[in-house]
Amino acid sequence: MTDSLLTLVEIFARQRGVEMPPNWSAEVDLDRVEAKGALHKLAEDAGWKKPIKVDGRPRPNQFPLIVFQPTQGWGIAEQWESVDRLQVRTEKGTRRWQYSSEMLFFELALPRAVERDSIPSSLSVFWRAILLRKKVFIVAIIATVIINLIALATAIFSMQVYDRVIPLGSFSTLWVLTAGVLFALLIDLILRTTRSLMIEREAADIDAEVSEFFFARTQAIRLDARSGGIGTMASQLRGLEQIRGLLSSASIFLLADLPFAIFFIFVIASLAGIVAIIPVISLPLALGLAFLFARLIRKDANKAQISGNRKNGLLVESLDAAETVKANRGGWQMLGKWNDLMDEVQLHELPVKRWSAIAASAFGTLQQVAYVAIIVVGAIQVAAGEMTMGALIACAIIAGRINGPLVGQLPNFLVQWSYSRSSLNALDAVLALPLDRPTEVDTLRPEKLSGSLNLNNVQFTYPGARNGLMLPSLEIRTGERVAIIGGIGSGKSTLLRILAGLYAPMEGSVTIGGLDMNHIAEDVLRRHIGFLPQDIRLLNGTLRDNVLLGISHPGDDALLSVSDDIGLSQMIASHPMGLDLPISEGGRGLSGGQRTLAGLARLMLGQPKIWLLDEPTANLDRATEARVLDALKGAINEDSTLVLVTHRLQLLSLVDRVLVMANGQVVLDGSPKDVLAKLQPTKNDRTAQSKKFVTVQSTSTEAAAIADR
Numbered sequence: 104m105t106d107s108l109l110t111l112v113e114i115f116a117r118q119r120g121v122e123m124p125p126n127w128s129a130e131v132d133l134d135r136v137e138a139k140g141a142l143h144k145l146a147e148d149a150g151w152k153k154p155i156k157v158d159g160r161p162r163p164n165q166f167p168l169i170v171f172q173p174t175q176g177w178g179i180a181e182q183w184e185s186v187d188r189l190q191v192r193t194e195k196g197t198r199r200w201q202y203s204s205e206m207l208f209f210e211l212a213l214p215r216a217v218e219r220d221s222i223p224s225s226l227s228v229f230w231r232a233i234l235l236r237k238k239v240f241i242v243a244i245i246a247t248v249i250i251n252l253i254a255l256a257t258a259i260f261s262m263q264v265y266d267r268v269i270p271l272g273s274f275s276t277l278w279v280l281t282a283g284v285l286f287a288l289l290i291d292l293i294l295r296t297t298r299s300l301m302i303e304r305e306a307a308d309i310d311a312e313v314s315e316f317f318f319a320r321t322q323a324i325r326l327d328a329r330s331g332g333i334g335t336m337a338s339q340l341r342g343l344e345q346i347r348g349l350l351s352s353a354s355i356f357l358l359a360d361l362p363f364a365i366f367f368i369f370v371i372a373s374l375a376g377i378v379a380i381i382p383v384i385s386l387p388l389a390l391g392l393a394f395l396f397a398r399l400i401r402k403d404a405n406k407a408q409i410s411g412n413r414k415n416g417l418l419v420e421s422l423d424a425a426e427t428v429k430a431n432r433g434g435w436q437m438l439g440k441w442n443d444l445m446d447e448v449q450l451h452e453l454p455v456k457r458w459s460a461i462a463a464s465a466f467g468t469l470q471q472v473a474y475v476a477i478i479v480v481g482a483i484q485v486a487a488g489e490m491t492m493g494a495l496i497a498c499a500i501i502a503g504r505i506n507g508p509l510v511g512q513l514p515n516f517l518v519q520w521s522y523s524r525s526s527l528n529a530l531d532a533v534l535a536l537p538l539d540r541p542t543e544v545d546t547l548r549p550e551k552l553s554g555s556l557n558l559n560n561v562q563f564t565y566p567g568a569r570n571g572l573m574l575p576s577l578e579i580r581t582g583e584r585v586a587i588i589g590g591i592g593s594g595k596s597t598l599l600r601i602l603a604g605l606y607a608p609m610e611g612s613v614t615i616g617g618l619d620m621n622h623i624a625e626d627v628l629r630r631h632i633g634f635l636p637q638d639i640r641l642l643n644g645t646l647r648d649n650v651l652l653g654i655s656h657p658g659d660d661a662l663l664s665v666s667d668d669i670g671l672s673q674m675i676a677s678h679p680m681g682l683d684l685p686i687s688e689g690g691r692g693l694s695g696g697q698r699t700l701a702g703l704a705r706l707m708l709g710q711p712k713i714w715l716l717d718e719p720t721a722n723l724d725r726a727t728e729a730r731v732l733d734a735l736k737g738a739i740n741e742d743s744t745l746v747l748v749t750h751r752l753q754l755l756s757l758v759d760r761v762l763v764m765a766n767g768q769v770v771l772d773g774s775p776k777d778v779l780a781k782l783q784p785t786k787n788d789r790t791a792q793s794k795k796f797v798t799v800q801s802t803s804t805e806a807a808a809i810a811d812r
């Protein structure tokens with residue numbers, strides 16, 4: 104009974120339009136759980152909020168709800184059929200269930216993997232996470248209030264000692280006061296420690312939640328919209344740590360202390376009247392100076408951050424492209440660029456450091472001048488008999504509370520805040536990038552999609568490029584096998600990525616099975632489309648992990664059988680760790696051809712409806728190529744569609760249609776025989792070429808030459 108619950112929750116998610124991560128149920132263990140408690144256990148294991156029980160008869164606007172009926176088990180209540188009958192979706196299909204008071208209805212809050220609503224700013228992502236935990240922060244604020252009130256206790260203690268104990272020699276009062284103040288200090292210690300621990304724990308949770316959000320969001324950014332380098336973007340995301348530092352550091356209490364500074368000024372006024380004029384002047388002066396310094400360092404902090412991100416980008420690039428750099432003695436050039444960026448970072452960091460050093464000294468002097476002024480004015484007041492000696496001491500201590508933690512920490516806080524601001528700006532830039540699916544449409548989750556692809560008036564240009572792809576109309580029917588050929592840079596791979604839904608055209612539409620690709624949920628699309636890129640990258644893990652990326656484990660037998668078909672099994676057998684062969688970060692550990700075979704094995708196990716292969720045999724020797732071609736012929740069944748990009752004539756045996764591309768357009772479309780015949784250079788072509796007159800035909804000649812290779 105509990106097994107079906109996983110399937111039902113998936114259906115429920117689909118009905119709610121929530122995309123579930125493929126491994127959402129990895130931690131869920133419903134074995135030996137009684138049927139009634141299974142939903143709660145599932146939510147607990149998956150780390151979701153507790154299901155909420157709906158009291159009484161559900162109202163029509165509350166559906167769908169998860170329902171439990173002691174004899175029937177679990178289902179999804181979809182709507183009322185009549186007054187006492189419900190339409191319920193079960194694993195076996197839609198059923199009618201008689202309503203009874205024994206039925207339990209639950210609302211299940213599903214987590215959203217990627218927030219698709221428009222996000223105004225990265226600051227709001229943090230705010231949302233903070234507001235979710237407002238109870239903890241309210242408790243922390245109450246603790247801060249008490250801590251600040253306790254701070255008054257030491258001041259009052261000193262005042263009493265100077266005014267009562269010393270003049271009267273009343274030591275019994277001293278012991279009572281000492282006991283009282285020690286007790287207050289003990290409470291202060293407990294409150295401070297608890298407050299710090301609470302805030303740190305919540306900050307860690309906020310950190311996990313926010314970084315999960317940004318990681319998922321980054322992954323959902325459309326491939327063609329990723330600007331800048333990988334390293335630069337990674338560095339932008341690392342700005343999260345800076346903001347976290349600001350959130351969890353003691354400087355956050357600074358803000359909580361600010362209202363108390365005003366309260367303390369009132370206390371000083373009530374104890375020592377005119378003396379309060381000193382903090383009344385020094386506090387706004389300190390805050391004004393703080394804003395001035397913040398303005399002075401903002402621009403440079405921002406520039407230093409941007410240059411720092413680029414510096415990180417260069418580091419990642421130089422490590423990633425170490426082979427090319429070494430082989431071409433490009434090390435010096437990289438070092439030159441590194442030094443330039445280093446200079447740039449320092450150029451902007453120096454003013455920040457200079458201003459923060461000046462700020463620290465200025466604030467230090469301000470604190471001391473304020474202290475001296477309080478003593479001077481206070482001494483005059485004491486001499487005039489306007490206030491007691493004890494009140495003066497108490498005022499000095501309270502003024503220290505205003506100037507010490509608040510003013511003393513401002514310079515450091517300002518620098519942190521300036522860097523965090525530019526980190527927030529960088530994160531905003533990441534949030535502004537378009538996602539794979541537009542936010543304004545509700546995605547469709549069809550159970551099945553046919554393998555037809557249609558392009559209508561498609562235009563695509565890379566950022567900053569002048570020319571791009573122009574495809575007025577292209578129809579690929581279910582079951583067709585199509586090859587795309589053409590000269591280098593003619594747009595073949597770009598077209599394949601558009602067909603895969605990895606790049607979104609600027610104009611026009613791409614449909615799959617008659618549905619606009621933009622409207623189909625990402626996981627449904629990926630399940631139906633198998634894409635083999637030209638330069639296949641493997642991920643850190645084992646060979647098995649890589650072959651099974653994104654697909655459910657079909658068992659080692661199926662995996663070995665596919666490996667056998669394409670010629671990967673020899674390599675597996677020859678390695679002492681077999682399928683557990685480790686792949687290091689960046690996919691190192693396999694040769695180019697072996698990487699292609701691993702990618703092909705993944706596709707063959709996934710059995711997609713549409714196969715999109717970019718130069719699938721470019722890295723293979725002839726014998727392996729023949730083997731792969733045979734395997735592909737067997738694996739791609741009649742209602743699957745195949746589109747491959749190739750420079751190799753041998754692969755044309757797999758297809759029944761050939762598209763020739765030139766300058767981002769399809770210039771020829773027909774059967775392999777017709778197209779190849781048309782591609783034979785004619786006398787006219789040669790004349791045209793000799794006149795350096797670029798025509799469709801001349802480019803076709805180039806394609807023919809490539810196809811002949």
Ligand SMILES: Nc1ncnc2c1ncn2[C@@H]1O[C@H](COP(=O)(O)OP(=O)(O)OP(=O)(O)O)[C@@H](O)[C@H]1O
Pocket residue numbers: 565566568589590591592593594595596597598
């Ligand atoms: N990420 C990118 N950013 C900007 N321009 C790009 C990018 N990728 C490709 N281009 C440009 O787009 C054009 C088409 O590239 P594409 O990779 O589609 O060509 P291709 O026909 O597959 O070439 P090849 O046969 O060499 O693989 C080229 O002129 C290339 O310079």
